Amino acid sequence: MSKNLQFNNFLLFILIFTVSTLSFTQKAKAIPSFSRQTGLSCDVCHTVFPHLTPFGRDFKLHGYTYDYSKLIKFSRNQYKQQAKEEGFLPNLAVNQIPMLSLRVKSEYSHTKGGSNVPSKTKFNWVKGSSLYFAGEIAPNIGTFTELTGINDEGGSLTLGGFDLALVGPNEKLGPYNLTFGLRGEDMVGFSDPTNSVGNWGALLHGFLGGMSSRNRFFEAFAPSPLEGGEIYAMLGGFTHGGLYAAFGLYHPTSGQVGKTSPSYVVLNDPGSATATFDGTSNVDEYGRLAYFFPEFDHIYTEIGTFGYFGHENMNATEAPGNGEYLDSVREYGIDGQLQYIYSHNLFEIFASFIHDRNGTFYGHDIYNGQLINGSAVAANNFSINADYYYNRTYGIYAKYTYQHSSELKDLNASGEAIGLSWYPYQNVNLRLEEDIYNKDNPDVAATGGNASDYDTTRVLLQYAF
Numbered sequence: 001m002s003k004n005l006q007f008n009n010f011l012l013f014i015l016i017f018t019v020s021t022l023s024f025t026q027k028a029k030a031i032p033s034f035s036r037q038t039g040l041s042c043d044v045c046h047t048v049f050p051h052l053t054p055f056g057r058d059f060k061l062h063g064y065t066y067d068y069s070k071l072i073k074f075s076r077n078q079y080k081q082q083a084k085e086e087g088f089l090p091n092l093a094v095n096q097i098p099m100l101s102l103r104v105k106s107e108y109s110h111t112k113g114g115s116n117v118p119s120k121t122k123f124n125w126v127k128g129s130s131l132y133f134a135g136e137i138a139p140n141i142g143t144f145t146e147l148t149g150i151n152d153e154g155g156s157l158t159l160g161g162f163d164l165a166l167v168g169p170n171e172k173l174g175p176y177n178l179t180f181g182l183r184g185e186d187m188v189g190f191s192d193p194t195n196s197v198g199n200w201g202a203l204l205h206g207f208l209g210g211m212s213s214r215n216r217f218f219e220a221f222a223p224s225p226l227e228g229g230e231i232y233a234m235l236g237g238f239t240h241g242g243l244y245a246a247f248g249l250y251h252p253t254s255g256q257v258g259k260t261s262p263s264y265v266v267l268n269d270p271g272s273a274t275a276t277f278d279g280t281s282n283v284d285e286y287g288r289l290a291y292f293f294p295e296f297d298h299i300y301t302e303i304g305t306f307g308y309f310g311h312e313n314m315n316a317t318e319a320p321g322n323g324e325y326l327d328s329v330r331e332y333g334i335d336g337q338l339q340y341i342y343s344h345n346l347f348e349i350f351a352s353f354i355h356d357r358n359g360t361f362y363g364h365d366i367y368n369g370q371l372i373n374g375s376a377v378a379a380n381n382f383s384i385n386a387d388y389y390y391n392r393t394y395g396i397y398a399k400y401t402y403q404h405s406s407e408l409k410d411l412n413a414s415g416e417a418i419g420l421s422w423y424p425y426q427n428v429n430l431r432l433e434e435d436i437y438n439k440d441n442p443d444v445a446a447t448g449g450n451a452s453d454y455d456t457t458r459v460l461l462q463y464a465f
Helices: 003-022 033-038 054-061 070-085 198-205
Strands: 100-111 120-138 141-148 158-167 171-173 176-185 226-236 242-252 275-277 284-292 299-316 324-342 345-365 370-390 394-404 413-425 428-437 456-464
Touching: 033 100, 033 120, 226 284, 370 413
Parallel strands: none
Antiparallel strands: 100 120, 100 456, 120 141, 141 158, 158 176, 171 176, 176 226, 226 242, 242 284, 275 299, 284 299, 299 324, 324 345, 345 370, 370 394, 394 413, 413 428, 428 456
8 A cells, every 4th residue: 555545545534533522512422331230321431441440440350240249130120111111122121232332553663673674654444353251141250351353454363362250149257348259361461350451451551562482471472372250249339448369270271282382481583493382281370369458538549460481382393302392481570550530520540560480481582593492481571551531532641561581681771751632422432642662672683773763653542332
C-alpha cells in the first residue's frame, strides 16, 4: 500500500470517527455484555479499561455472577418491572443479546527509522479484534471467554483467554466476608482481581510494539500453551480491607507438542536452528497473595506477591546429544497499585517487579551471537504505569519499562510510552501514543542502528459493542 493511500485511509478514519462522535448529544451508555446483563454502566466496574474499580474487582471475584450484589439485583429487577409494564416477558428483558460483546481496534502507526532502519508507516482498519462470551451461566457459575486474532492482515480466530468460575456460597469468618471458589483457565493469573498481573499485566505494563524479543517477560504469563486451574479465597473486601490468596496447577497442552517452541524458553536468531516443544513431565505451580488496604480518603491501595515454578521438558536442536533437556523455571515478583477515585478526578499508579531465573538455558543471544549452553540465566523487569483522567473522559498516561539480564544482553532494554486518551463514550476510546526506546531493542543488533530508530507514534481507536 502506498504512503498516500495509507494517509488517505488515516484521514478517512479520523473523519468517520469525528462525525460519529458529534452525531450524539449525550454520552452514550456503554453496551458490552456485562453492562447489558447487569443493567449498570461500564464505569461502575471499570475506571478505564481494563483497570477495575473496587466494585469491578468484587464482580470478577464472584465469577461474573449476580446474586451476591444487591445493586445488580436491584438494577435487574428494575428492567424486569419495566418490561412487565410494557407488556414484554420480564425474564427475557434483561439479556436481550446475552453474554456476547465485540471489541475492535484500528491503528495508524509511524516508526521513526534511521540510517540502517527503514522508516515505516502503517494503517490497519482492524488491527485486532476480540469476541467475548462473558457473564453468568448459572447461579454461582460464570465465564469470561475471549476469542481473538481476526484482523485485516489475514489473522485467524484463536482462543485469547478463558476463565470459568465456580463460586462457593457467601460465608462469614468472624466479622469478615469469606469468598472462595475454583477457576479453570488457560493463562496464569487471568482471573486475578487486580487485573495488573498475569495476562492483564502484560497489557498494562508492556509496550504495544514489545519491549524485547521475548515480547512477554514473565513467561508463564504470556498467552501460552497452558491449561490448568486455581483455587482462591478472599477474606474481607476491596473497600474495607481484605486478603486475597490463590494457588494453581498448570501444564502445557498436548496440542502444542511438536510445534515451534515458545520464544521465551529457547530464543533463536531468525534463520538459525529452531527448537520444538516436547511437552512436560511435571505440573507447574503458581501462587498469589495480595492485600487490599481499607479505603482512605477515596484512595484504594494494594500490594501483593506472586510466583511461578515450572519444569519444562524441551527438545532443542542447539542442546547437546539428542537435544533434550529439563529447564527449571523460577519466576516471582511483587506488585502494587494506588487509585484515587473521587468526583471528576481519577488518578492511578500500577507497578511490578519480576525476577526470572531459568535453571538450564539453551539459546542464542542475538545481541552478540553467543550461544548459551546449559547456563543458568537470570533476568529482572521493572514496570510502572500511571494515568490521570478528568471526568473519566480526558486522560493522559505514561509507562516505563526496564529489563536487564547479565547473561542475555538482548534482554537489556528500556523505554517509556506517553499518550493522550479520550473516551467520548464509555465504549469508545481514541489514543495518541509515543513509544520511546532508550536502550537497544534486540532488533538493533541485526541492523547496526540505534534504539531510538524504533520510536513509534500511534493513533488508536478502540470500540466495543
